[in-house]
Amino acid sequence: MSHRRILGIDPGSRATGFGVIDVLGHERHYVASGCIKTPPGAALPERIRVIVAGLIEVIDAYAPTEAAIEQVFVNVNPAATLMLGQARGAAISALVLKKLAVAEYTALQVKQSVVGHGKAAKEQVQHMVVHALKLSGTPQSDAADALAVALTHANHSHAALAGLVARGFKVRGGRLV
């Protein structure tokens, strides 16, 4: 089986979390994680520039072979929904520009995959991320969420699927589309 390195993304208008893991059979190894913060009060194009440039830097540094991004819930505040959509569009732009296949997972799928049930609290998800990747400390919240998305993709996508992804097929929610 070829080496797989997954970049997980937790998109947000103020902070975009990222987490990189290696998948070796049933083993998952932590590579890197962090958070790209957009300058508060900056105009939208500048915030989008920071997200795109930041993620391209991460991809160039860690060379993931595939990517997964959390599907965002629709906010009750329409302006906030639009802003979150723009930030998520910028994050996906960076991923597709670097020619990564992009899988999408809902928060429910992430909780079910990482904790085992869909009603898990945020702290439980973080605890399981620390456990699964044998981390010595708890990563910052957005980074932990991004690592959870990467772990979900590792769990969903089997070896056969990974092979298809490598050959250019598209996967959504762990399924081919």
Added chain:
Amino acid sequence: MSHRRILGIDPGSRATGFGVIDVLGHERHYVASGCIKTPPGAALPERIRVIVAGLIEVIDAYAPTEAAIEQVFVNVNPAATLMLGQARGAAISALVLKKLAVAEYTALQVKQSVVGHGKAAKEQVQHMVVHALKLSGTPQSDAADALAVALTHANHSHAALAGLVARGFKVRGGRLV
């Protein structure tokens, strides 16, 4: 006065209109316009890839010196608002990746600038675009809207402002930010 070439964008989840004009003092000359259509039914990452790749192709082909994009109104349908936000985020990603300063204008500002009042119908805007650029026919709707955004930016941004933009300052709604 240095040569200015403006790329106007009308963002949308199904179609992204673009329009390129040259500004020479008070003259405006049509350069190009068109519409980038996203494949219906395709997964979001693929739609975003089409928008980003399409706009980068336009920028490489016509080499605009600055860009302007319409601010979208918040839809009553939250899922549609999120989708539109993601498409707009992708469009702005392409502009900032190609290092263009990006100005934003509301639909109201575009109507006021191109027609003279904010209650103008869509057809009036298209008519004025045809008139101002001496076009022999009416462009497709999204392309006409994008040309209107470019004309609005030409009208709002004075020579001094354009000089500042060229030196890396940010402009929003025709004003420095």
